[in-house]
Amino acid sequence: xxxxxxxxxxxxxxxxxxxxxxxxxxxxxxxxxxxxxxxxxxxxxxxxxxxxxxxxxxxxxxxxxxxxxxxxxxxxxxxxxxxxxxxxxxxxxxxxxxxxxxxxxxxxxxxxxxxxxxxxxxxxxxxxxx
Amino acid sequence: xxxxxxxxxxxxxxxxxxxxxxxxxxxxxxxxxxxxxxxxxxxxxxxxxxxxxxxxxxxxxxxxxxxxxxxxxxxxxxxxxxxxxxxxxxxxxxxxxxxxxxxxxxxxxxxxxxxxxxxxxxxxxxxxxxx
Numbered sequence: 303x304x305x306x307x308x309x310x311x312x313x314x315x316x317x318x319x320x321x322x323x324x325x326x327x328x329x330x331x332x333x334x335x336x337x338x339x340x341x342x343x344x345x346x347x348x349x350x351x352x353x354x355x356x357x358x359x360x361x362x363x364x365x366x367x368x369x370x371x372x373x374x375x376x377x378x379x380x381x382x383x384x385x386x387x388x389x390x391x392x393x394x395x396x397x398x399x400x401x402x403x404x405x406x407x408x409x410x411x412x413x414x415x416x417x418x419x420x421x422x423x424x425x426x427x428x429x430x431x432x
Numbered sequence: 433x434x435x436x437x438x439x440x441x442x443x444x445x446x447x448x449x450x451x452x453x454x455x456x457x458x459x460x461x462x463x464x465x466x467x468x469x470x471x472x473x474x475x476x477x478x479x480x481x482x483x484x485x486x487x488x489x490x491x492x493x494x495x496x497x498x499x500x501x502x503x504x505x506x507x508x509x510x511x512x513x514x515x516x517x518x519x520x521x522x523x524x525x526x527x528x529x530x531x532x533x534x535x536x537x538x539x540x541x542x543x544x545x546x547x548x549x550x551x552x553x554x555x556x557x558x559x560x561x562x563x
Contacts, residue, residue: 305530306531306535309528309529310529313528332518336521340550343557344553347553347554347556349488357487360486372483376474379470379471379474380474383466383471384467387463420475420478424483
């Protein structure tokens with residue numbers, strides 16, 4: 303256990319700049335999305351038990367805390383997708399390592415607007431704005 | 433840029449294969465596939481339909497309606513790619529942080545069991561749902 307914590311701590315405190323933050327966030331968002339996918343398969347499985355049971359499960363997702371988590375989920379999927387694309391570009395096209403900072407900002411240029419639009423659609427009903 | 437291209441050509445070594453190399457390669461391939469099918473699924477469900485409008489009938493229309501075969505195929509592809517990509521990621525995380533051989537093997541065996549259960553549950557739901 304101490305071993306796992308010390309290797310995790312080394313992974314966090316390593317001063318690697320943007321590439322390192324990208325890596326940490328890629329892991330966290332990947333872990334979050336994987337946990338949600340497991341939950342999502344279980345919630346969807348309930349559809350086999352009929353309409354009433356499924357409605358009850360869906361109702362759990364409607365409370366404000368879950369709506370906020372939904373925003374994190376959307377951000378996580380979009381970040382993981384576009385940062386993953388950045389990783390693939392850098393893996394297969396070596397000269398891109400010279401524009402890695404530009405690629406990193408380009409990822410945010412796509413991820414942030416898309417996440418904010420999705421956040422609006424998700425949270426507006428919670429605050430009675432739409 | 434000329435200097436750069438001379439300095440950083442693609443590696444000359446031959447592609448040797450092996451499980452871990454294929455796993456690495458699969459993460460890139462499935463990543464690109466998921467960039468389309470997972471992101472479209474997400475944006476469609478959360479911005480297109482919106483979560484508060486999802487009901488039993490929406491699911492029935494999706495899987496049993498005229499586009500049923502298309503969506504069932506789409507969802508099986510999404511399920512398979514997402515779970516294989518996700519659980520291979522969890523396996524890599526396990527290898528990075530859990531170094532004790534016994535615990536490492538235990539966690540990976542547990543991941544495999546959970547993977548088999550959820551892919552079974554997911555495939556069963558998508559395939560056998562008939563309204």
